[in-house]
Amino acid sequence: MTGTQELRRRQPRFLGLEPGHRACQGCGQALAAALVTEAAGPDVILVNATGCLEVFTTPWPQSAWRLPWIHSLFENAAAVAAGVEAALKRQGRPSKVLAFAGDGGTFDIGFRSLSGMIERHHEVLFVCFDNEAYMNTGVQRSSSTPHAAATTTSPAGRKLPGKRHLKKDLLAIVTAHHLPYAATATVAYPGDLMAKVRRGMATEGPAFLLVYSPCPLGWVHDPRDMIAVARLAVETGIFPVVEFERGELVSVLPIREKKPVVEFLRLQGRFAHLLGDDPKALEEREHLQALADANIARFGLLARGEDERDTVSAARVRRGGRIR
């Protein structure tokens, strides 16, 4: 056993996802899945919808999962998880069930089974890794793709500059189920993310967690900027980090220093067509800024002074490691 192998064996950290997976450089979803399973493991069973995560973690004959894991289909993760949960309940086994899906498997094709699972009150934590398009099939637009973003099926055309429609407000739909716990999180704030996973795990009944997961390939940004992009999405108000219980907003991650949306756009090729000074680009830029401002107003995202739970405090590090 080499030094690194021995050292790996002694890591003071549980890994649900092992290295050797085939994700792209700087994959936000890989990071998100690692953090989620670290917080959730080891007494959990994972149900994974079809998508990048499934493909890059389990190409035969190797699996990157350290946890019991099953993949069935694209649109049925919530239903399969419900079945697993029903079986565990019947057998009196305590393990917790997590369902993983991308935005396609959550917002679109998987939505029916998600709604059913929540309505039937299965004790499942459903985690959506939202990278805002069908990345596994080559970056096609989904109902989660943000307005004006370019994808292979909503290209930056001469007539139409990127996606024509808005990002589906899935959280509003999910919380309308009056479920015990629903929240959003992002890889840029791992402490917040992992705390929410633990909260979801402790929930009796269904819990939903939407994790903002940048995709360097689909968003066309430098892999090294993965965290920076996710952080800017929060600091601009583009992606509100919020928490709901029984459909009521109970907490947000307040923005200490609000950033203009253009800083977020500038890092990503999917918005490159919005950075020029032609009137169309300008209008779309202003539109996205307005959407971000609307988020901020709707959820009250601006921190009043310095808040020990705001974007700056949440990111803070110190010698000796992050507070986990």
Add this chain to the structure above:
Amino acid sequence: MLEIRIHGRGGQGNVVAAYLLAAAAFEGGLYGQAFPAFGAERRGAPVAAFVRCARRVIRQRCQVRTPDALIVQDPTLLAAPETLAGLAPDGVVLVNAGHAEALEPPPGIAPSRWIALPATAIAEKTVRRPIPNTALLGAFFALTGLVPLEALARALRARFPEATAARNRAAAEEASRRVKGGAWRRLVDARGL
């Protein structure tokens, strides 16, 4: 084998009548088969159900096209030609009719093969609901002597709560007293039962 077709309207307990008839036959030691003319009909629409009784296993699954007996739960159904369709030459008809005496058998059916009975009235008195089916069954078993009334009683107990079963049994007995027992016995004998 005796083949029976029951006509009624959705909500009148037509299928139940068929199941009860077959169940009673089974209780009486015969082999009984019953099934509805599976329809998408809703409440009020004309519906039919089929019953076969025999001393041996019945294997065919096809519908009854040439019934030996018809049980008609609502006289207005007689207006529809299909109600009496395919009736065997010696086949019999039991009709639920408010004014029984006023109801004449259609041409081609001898009065001996035609019996009208105010089953709804009987049901309202005994079951306290206008569901004529068990009264008609009571009369049918009395007329044919296919199985003793007790067999129907057992079938009722198997299907309904005690009180309901008792009230329906009362309906059947009341109806059986209103008809001439064994009047249709010959038909049953002719079918080997």
Add this chain to the structure above:
Amino acid sequence: MRAAFEGSQAIARAVAMCRPEVIAAYPITPQTHIVEALARLVYDGELEAEIVSVESEFSAASVVLGAAAAGARAYTASASQGILLMAEVLYNIAGMRLPLVLTCANRAVSAPINIWNDHQDAMAVRDAGWIQLFCTDNQEAVDTTVQAFRITQRTEIPVMVCVDGFILTHLFEPIDLPSQEEVDRYLPPFTFARRLDPARPLTLGALVGPGHYTEVRAELAADLEAAKAEIVAADRDWADITGRFCGGLMRAQGPHSARLGILTLGSIYGTLQEAVATRPPPEPVRLMALRCLRPFPVEALREACRGLCDLIVLERAIAPGAGGILANEVRAALYGMPDAPRVHGAVCGLGGRDVPLEILPRLIELARAAEPVWSEIVDLQATPPVPMEGRVR
């Protein structure tokens, strides 16, 4: 215990006696009575099981998939559009080798929309990798349901029990229900080696590329072939306990001297039996009912066809543009068999059209054709079912 039941009730009680742990279903006529009866048993506390009333057949199949993977005995039922909506999951369940039982209350597939019986739904998924068993009557439906749970547990191949919608599910007749003790003696408690378990974490449903996919599919194909022996054994062992035999892979009756054979699926078999008994044809006829459509019992079929000159395949489904589905499979199965009979394809009873006793003479007529009949819908002009024109004498 022999008693008169509606078919659905009897099937539900048989399922309950197999002690399922998770039941998931979505309502669709004519399957509803089965699931309603099971729900009643659970809600009355007579059955200890999780009832998951899902939002679609797709989820029904997915829920039992998950339950089976988690090591629970799982059951579902559906029909028609429901089976087709499940189709993707059905392939998935078989491909992942998850043991569970599904009752298909066979029904036509729209359009036009039609809630009545035929076999188009089961045929549509015959290549999903499932074991498919057809029942000729409700007694077989009950016995086959119990056997199905043992077969799936031993083979890790899902089993679809096909019961004619309405014709059997809504048919009220005397049935022998096994006792709980008999079922417990026959059916061991459910175990699943690859069960999802944090104590022994496995990865199920991995991505398999061209380098290995063929081998995984070959494994399923071979295991389905091998399942024939298990199906026969399951029937034999059940007969040892109950004295009732479902025919193993297929049923056949009639004299060895018979030169004409009729092969069918499901409840038509009884009607044909009755027709032969009550309207004896001029020449002896051998009647056959295929119980096991998948795996396809080639050897048993060839054995049953020995000595026949003509074989009529009578089926309640059609492959538009290709004739009778079963007929074509039979032709393929008999191909190259010495003295193979001529195979005539006959389709009838689509969308619930009543198949009367009079079907028999028509079939015999069909076999008299100079050339084998590729495919013919034999009840096109048949008398329509009730309501019908009055013939008052």
Add this chain to the structure above:
Amino acid sequence: MTAKDPALPQRAATLPPGSSRAYHTGSWRQQRPVHRRRPAPCHHTCPAGEDPQFYIQKLQEHEPEAAFRSILEANPFPAVTGRICPHPCETACNRGRFDEPIAIHAIERHLGDLAIAGRWTAELPPLEEDGPTVAIVGAGPAGLSAAWQLRRRGLRAVLYDRHPLAGGLLRTAIPLYRLPRAVLERELERLFATGIEFRGRCRLGQEIFLDDLRRTHDAVILAIGLSRPRPWSVRGAVPGDLHYGLALLEEWIDVGAAPLQGRTVVVHGGGNTAVDVARLAVRAGARAVHLVTTRALPGDPSAIGPEDVMQAFPREIEQAREEGVIVHPHTTITRLIIRGARLRAVELAAVRALAGPDGRTRRVAFEGTEQILEADMVVPATGEIVDAEGLDRLPRAGDFLASDRWGRIPGEKLLYVAGDASGRGASVSAAIGDGARVAAAVLHDLHRGLAPSPSPEPPIAYEALNLHYFDHEPRREPAILPVPERLESDREIEQGLSASEIASEAGRCFSCGNCLACDNCWTFCPDLAVLKTAEVARDGSHYVFDYDFCKGCGVCAAECPCGFIEMVPEPPPRFAAG
């Protein structure tokens, strides 16, 4: 269970957990992260060559003694410099651009005081009994520093000084309220306890002679400082009772007396000596004290550059003014008004520094701005020059002895000059740094060490840090003694910080260019290719890159708060021979 488990059911492509570890995605990499330690600005700017970033880290790791030892490698007097150094490290501190610089001097002083209290010492090699010996003339900061560096390498050094006791200006010219002598004594004791010899009352050219020293020692370092005041007059005129500032200061510190009672004193000069003299005048009972300097007050925007700002430490000027010293910036004395032998007043005029055609700045007193300031004593404190007694043969460079930047005197073998006398002094810390640098040259010339290191790597820039991971937090300021208490005693004016305040200050450190052990790389690696180490790794980090799995995305480098991780191109593969 990365290997195939025979007991595992393989049906339907079922896989064992964690088996992906057999697949080394590191082969995808085109660039790789490496830990690259870069000097923090505090380290880079410290004239004495200390590395505050490192000792703050040790302090945070609850190893104060290790922190202290790291200072000793550069400077044997942390308790002294922690008090009197102008700490340019704090001016350079990256934190200063974020909110306020770390109170580094307070941390250094804290460690120095802990060491004194705990009697901590350095671990040193034994003295080479028959090895070379080095004579050092002058036991001030530079000489002591050189002796210390030689001792650290096992060489014997002998210090000669004209004063009976060692310490140089630390003892003779630094006011007690800035440096309590007990602190100096303790640190000198620690130094001499290591076997460094001291011979007092040896004045060059009287008790000792350069040629003798060169004969009896293998090398000689002249660390004689600047002890002679620069001759002073205004247009050739001087008062009869002229006292130079440095002399007054030394006398005051030595015997606690100065002839200034009730007089109006004008101090001329803008350096630390001038300010110290002005403050002693206040304490000695002068009626009024004026300080006249041609330069600007620190922070005055009208200053044209650093060379136009008073050299005295800003906090000293501030305290002097608090104590009543009246400062006249951008002013010079243009005439002395003398009646008989006694001074009556001085004529002052406004001065500005102007950039001359040759680029050098010259100072111009503007006609018509003259004003008369009544005064009965003027004290020049305009700087000192080297006292070259006994060194007549040696080359000079202006007020200093000539030498290269390693202190080697041109044309002389194994003869060096260090500290203020070389012109490389300017502050105690600078003298300490220069002493160490010259010692390094000596060691090299005596074949006892490597060539003195060339100019150091530039410090890590503010922009190279990822500041998203830090929050604003105020700097802890030490308490200052109120003026009345200052004037009635020699008590130290600036107090230290409490242990908890020191911990808070240490906690504010960005750890520029060095691992903060914050876990960011460990947490953010999407390929789980960063491993945390229980102890400090070989490269000084707390993490190891597992290149079997690192795909080179660069997230760790981007999110490292300290700029400690750098992405470098993947080296080409090495093919095994044969």
